[in-house]
Amino acid sequence: MTVAIVRFGGSNCDRDAERALEHLEIDAEIVWHEDGLPDGTTGIMLPGGFSYGDYLRAGAMAAQSPIMDEVREAAGEGVPILGVCNGAQVGCESGLTEGAFTTNESARFQCEPVYLRVERADTPWTERYEEGDVIEVPIAHGEGRYEITDERLEELEDDGRILFRYCTEDGELTDEANPNGSKHNVAGVLGDRETVAVLMPHPERVTLPDIGNTDGQGVLEGFERADA
Amino acid sequence: MYHGVNPKAFLSTVTGFHLMTAYTATVTIRLKHGVLDPEAETTRRALERLGFDLEDLRSADRFEIDLEAEDAGEATERVDEMAQRLLANPTIHDYDVEVDER
Numbered sequence: 001m002t003v004a005i006v007r008f009g010g011s012n013c014d015r016d017a018e019r020a021l022e023h024l025e026i027d028a029e030i031v032w033h034e035d036g037l038p039d040g041t042t043g044i045m046l047p048g049g050f051s052y053g054d055y056l057r058a059g060a061m062a063a064q065s066p067i068m069d070e071v072r073e074a075a076g077e078g079v080p081i082l083g084v085c086n087g088a089q090v091g092c093e094s095g096l097t098e099g100a101f102t103t104n105e106s107a108r109f110q111c112e113p114v115y116l117r118v119e120r121a122d123t124p125w126t127e128r129y130e131e132g133d134v135i136e137v138p139i140a141h142g143e144g145r146y147e148i149t150d151e152r153l154e155e156l157e158d159d160g161r162i163l164f165r166y167c168t169e170d171g172e173l174t175d176e177a178n179p180n181g182s183k184h185n186v187a188g189v190l191g192d193r194e195t196v197a198v199l200m201p202h203p204e205r206v207t208l209p210d211i212g213n214t215d216g217q218g219v220l221e222g223f224e225r226a227d228a
Numbered sequence: 229m230y231h232g233v234n235p236k237a238f239l240s241t242v243t244g245f246h247l248m249t250a251y252t253a254t255v256t257i258r259l260k261h262g263v264l265d266p267e268a269e270t271t272r273r274a275l276e277r278l279g280f281d282l283e284d285l286r287s288a289d290r291f292e293i294d295l296e297a298e299d300a301g302e303a304t305e306r307v308d309e310m311a312q313r314l315l316a317n318p319t320i321h322d323y324d325v326e327v328d329e330r
Contacts (some may be wrong), residue, residue, distance in 0.1 A: 056314070056315070057317060060314065060317070064314065092319075093317065098319075099319060100319040100320050102263075102320055103231050103265075103267060104266065105264060105266050105267035107267050107270045108268065109271070115296050145266075146263070147263060147264075147320050148319060149319075181264060181266075213327065
């Protein structure tokens with residue numbers, strides 16, 4: 001299998017993602033968005049960064065790239081797709097996932113480790129964990145506050161489409177543990193299918209053992225599981 | 229001169245050639261009611277720090293788009309689609325479009 005890591009102008013976590021996937025022995029290739037998806041793409045990663053300088057809204061410009069039509073089509077065919085940080089913003093802007101990631105409540109860029117509670121452990125991205133597990137993953141964003149209407153959020157919650165929430169070290173959902181003011185502490189959501197997921201925190205930054213924390217490995221391993 | 233006939237519409241009918249009018253469309257994009265606006269909140273606090281007295285402050289984005297269209301209705305329709313598909317994010321924004329002859 002080959003995971004296509006889609007590089008837009010201004011992506012900057014594409015090489016981190018490639019190294020992390022390589023470490024997990026998942027075949028991955030950085031793909032320039034104008035070149036389209038290569039034949040035989042069996043997974044797609046939308047990496048972090050600042051595509052198009054976050055012009056208009058974070059992710060809004062990249063979402064208009066023609067490659068996103070191919071990505072949406074692949075999503076419909078069950079190809080595993082993971083959007084991280086700017087990739088999560090692109091995912092929401094392009095309709096792969098619902099809601100919007102917008103300006104942090106602090107109105108500041110925030111770069112810090114946070115705790116995430118695994119809300120579902122029966123998706124390819126979270127099979128390595130148990131439901132309710134707490135993992136430590138860093139965030140680095142200025143526009144990460146999850147926003148959606150209350151009614152729609154309730155429906156997503158009822159459908160089990162919330163994948164991760166910001167929490168305390170003990171797994172409690174408090175306002176203090178919510179770094180950006182996201183509604184109901186939402187940090188990551190699933191698309192129409194469980195094979196499509198986006199999250200603001202960076203699992204690829206906590207995958208290489210040299211860094212010390214490998215809590216993010218399980219998320220990236222989702223590419224293998226979804227492909228199986 | 230034929231009274232009661234719009235010369236532009238008449239010409240367009242007999243020649244098949246559509247005369248275009250130049251418009252400027254103004255799109256104003258606001259956060260939906262109830263959606264937090266941290267930048268506006270920060271700006272409000274900064275104004276208060278400068279000694280200004282105010283109750284609230286809301287921010288909005290405004291785009292001015294020059295285009296040519298057959299009439300104001302067509303111009304509005306085209307700009308409305310631009311707002312829907314890119315300029316606004318319907319999850320968090322409301323918008324309005326105003327069209328004026330240029």
